[in-house]
Amino acid sequence: MRAVSNGHNPELKAALEHLLSSGGKRVRPVVALLTGGMLGADPARLITLAAAIELLHTATLVHDDLIDGSLLRRGIPTLNSQWTPAATVLTGDFIFARAAMLAAETDSVEVMRLFSGTLSTIVNGEITQMFNRDSRSFRDDYFHRIYAKTASMFELATSAAAVLSPPCEEVYDSVRRYGYEIGMAFQIIDDVLDFTGQQTEVGKPVARDLQQGLITLPTIYYFESHPDNADLQPVLDGYIYDENRLARLTTAIRQSDAIDKSVEEAGGFIGRALELLEDLPATEERQALEDLAEFIVRRQK
16 A cells, blocks of 8 residues: 555655554455455455555545544544645545556456445445435435445445455355445444544544534434434534534433444344355354454444
8 A cells, every 4th residue: 555656746655654654443454355365365466455445445534534624533633634625635536546556456347346336436425415414314314324435335345355256156245245234333333432432542533423413323313312402403404503512412412322222223234244144154254254243343443
């Protein structure tokens, strides 16, 4: 991933180094490597695919942080907190392009089709979120949004790894669906941690979604049982409001059963993911995918 900036402007190299050095869980490339390893894919092509997926993810974060005005990511300053919007956008574009280059180096037209389709899904999801603020179909909108934002890339990791494996049409749908299920659970837990985590643990300000008027699953569950809460109404209307209201609402959601219900819903996705693995090759990689699925609902950051 670091090598993709070789021969380009040194500022791009410095920016990429800043982004990659910030760490991250690298869950998406791990999913690709484990899936392909379980199915017997060529390791060299798998590593290239995994790097492409992580760079794609990195590029989306660069643009997301700029759009959201986020100043912290993984506990360190975001690129847009130090650079102009123009420089930040162009850096994200560069990383998108280099991610596509790596995907092309897998020598698979189908991988490129999946890669470009996932990028289209992600962008469409962001545009829909911007222009669909007045929708009251909170639950449907939420699940569509987290699929576009997160689960689609997990789905890419498993399905593209399967494409690079020996003929395995009979298991392709199972691994694709496994990626979908763990991706949905991953984002739900992320949204739970937005309420329950500490900034030092999650690496970004807590209750960020509420500040932006973004409705996530804990807020949906809380709304369903407390529809008349006056502090909640401005969020439903898409307004940014004062810190006192934000603090009261955050505390109310934390102390309600909305958190437990959200974790339980994430657990349902994980349960289905584990069922999908049962008929796949019984390898060390499959065991690791099972462990990873269970880790997703236990993680603290």
